[in-house]
Amino acid sequence: MTIHLVSISSKPPSWVSKACEQYLTRCPGTWSVRDHTIALQKRQGGCAQAAQKEAKLLKKLLNHDEICGAYLIGLDPNGRQLDSIQFAKRLQRHLDDARQPILLIGPPDGLDPQLKALCHEFWSLGQLTMAHTLAKVVVAEQIFRAWSIIHQHPYHRE
Secondary structure, three states: OEEEEEEEEOOOOHHHHHHHHHHHOOOOOOOEEEEEEEEOOOOOOOHHHHHHHHHHHHHHHHOOHHHOOOEEEEEEEEEEEOOHHHHHHHHHHHHHOOOOEEEEEOOOOOOOHHHHOOOOEEEEOOOOOOOHHHHHHHHHHHHHHHHHHHOOOOOOOO
């Protein structure tokens, strides 16, 4: 079963790609993790037009055979706050239920209502404001941490 990390952003700096790859490739065995980037649309014509294009690109990704029927989790400051153990258990529950979880990091100005309408639920990374690209690294690390919790790997310590 595959977990998908999807971000709507411009091309990330190389350190972000390297950090995400470092964490996401550490999940061997039963967890496969795929990283996807949906191109951030220009905001010149207004946020609404850009959000429509981004929602269309996300729907196209969701309709791809590989992840059709997946469970979309939007990352939003107002979403459910989870500690690392809860994050791990919820991810594993989705995998056990044969739902491929997709963790969606919206554009820097947040998830548009059109994108929110596609989500099954929302999780929060907390109330801190952080760079959009840094959020992707945090999520990648939490996915690996979740794997380590579920598989009793010594990476996670309480």
